[in-house]
Amino acid sequence: MDATRSRRKHLPANTTSALVLVADDDPPVATVLCAHLEGHGLRTRIARDGPEALQLFRRFRPDLVLLDTDLPERDGLDVLRAIREHHPTPVIMLSAFAGDVHKLVALRLGADDFLVKPFNPFELVARVQAVFRRTHAQPAPTTAIRVGALDIDLQAHCAVAHDRTGRAQPLPLTLTEFRLLSLLASQPGRCFSRAQLIERCLPESDALDRVIDSHLSKLRQKLQNAGQPGLIKTIRGVGYRLTPDD
Structure with a gap:
């Protein structure tokens, strides 16, 4: 050990x-x-x-x-x-x-x-x-994440984005997209490498870096359609991060 x-x-x-x-x-x-x-x-x-x-x-x-x-x-x-x-x-x-x-x-x-x-x-x-x-301040297991205009329910496996008018719009995410969004939102501002994203979100897969890029491209498009463009940033040569305040 x-x-x-x-x-x-x-x-x-x-x-x-x-x-x-x-x-x-x-x-x-x-x-x-x-x-x-x-x-x-x-x-x-x-x-x-x-x-x-x-x-x-x-x-x-x-x-x-x-x-x-x-x-x-x-x-x-x-x-x-x-x-x-x-x-x-x-x-x-x-x-x-x-x-x-x-x-x-x-x-x-x-x-x-x-x-x-x-x-x-x-x-x-x-x-x-x-x-x-x-x-007795031990935190209970996290069941929900709220970051900026995003609400993510980890138990119900659903995510909602709020546009600039405050209107809530459910995000139609695949399982992999939901995992990626949940991981990025769990630590706003942290840059995750592609290898980390594959390990944490596709552990059963032999996915290559370009597969992660494809999933994140689709996730970005869905966020943009829900009135939340630009949440996920590409850090050249490193990976991706979610930055709601930018």
Whole structure:
């Protein structure tokens, strides 16, 4: 058994696909934290300042937030206050200040834990796991995806696009087209290579790259017919991504 699989078995149940938003304006620190979290089976997103942290929180609805108190433009305590107005999402505060004042304020605002920098990344992962256990915040299996003007029901195997007037139009997708759209929409902005798309969406097939290109061409046409052109981008020499905000 490799090291990653060995670590994952120690995670609380159902957290291996949880999304953690890391809000920290220090790129090296954020990168190290994400590497450790992803090494334990978690997914991550990075925000560099307070407004971006709230934007990504509202867009992706993470299962847990790592939030630095000293963020640019809007500090972490203000971001925590805004999150707590509407959401019980677990939040672990990170701070370079060792005094009790920041910690007490953060906990009174609803933070679930507080860590003073510098800290051991393995301790952080342990704290994340402990917060998941305490708050029972393990995400339920995803049954629906909403990205921009797309609504995808994974159980019913159907997808709906909303045009600029708000009118909903079902997409007449084949099974492969539905799999491709669901995968791309599950991680907006991520570029998937053709090999990854074949492995994830046509695992029983010996399809070549040009077969994926053909499926995506038809999928794009159906999205365009439903009033959603340009959602799927070709990244030359790499693969494809879904970018609803472009």
